[in-house]
Amino acid sequence: xxxxxxxxxxxxxxxxxxxxxxxxxxxxxxxxxxxxxxxxxxxxxxxxxxxxxxxxxxxxxxxxxxxxxxxxxxxxxxxxxxxxxxxxxxxxxxxxxxxxxxxxxxxxxxxxxxxx
Numbered sequence: 001x002x003x004x005x006x007x008x009x010x011x012x013x014x015x016x017x018x019x020x021x022x023x024x025x026x027x028x029x030x031x032x033x034x035x036x037x038x039x040x041x042x043x044x045x046x047x048x049x050x051x052x053x054x055x056x057x058x059x060x061x062x063x064x065x066x067x068x069x070x071x072x073x074x075x076x077x078x079x080x081x082x083x084x085x086x087x088x089x090x091x092x093x094x095x096x097x098x099x100x101x102x103x104x105x106x107x108x109x110x111x112x113x114x115x116x
Contacts, residue, residue: 002026002105004095009110012085020080022095033098034078038091085114
């Protein structure tokens with residue numbers, strides 16, 4: 001069984017930075033596509049960024065150039081570095097690990113609030 005634990009959320013002013021971390025507990029971390037998603041109040045959950053087992057990355061247009069996803073296979077951790085944060089980035093951020101249709105796991109989420 002896979003467990004994902006996010007950390008690093010918080011309150012930050014517009015233009016500020018945060019780094020989210022997601023620790024993967026389980027086996028075969030390196031084969032999973034890891035991703036970050038977010039859900040703002042009243043909105044559907046949306047993709048933020050993903051990183052494949054080979055390190056290929058994919059970003060939502062709204063975060064390109066501001067967010068960077070990375071993974072450390074030795075630490076079984078995935079990161080989301082966020083800079084130039086905007087109020088519209090406010091959401092609960094969820095970590096996702098996906099290998100197959102049945103091996104698709106979510107963390108509990110971490111709140112990011114961008115406000116002055």
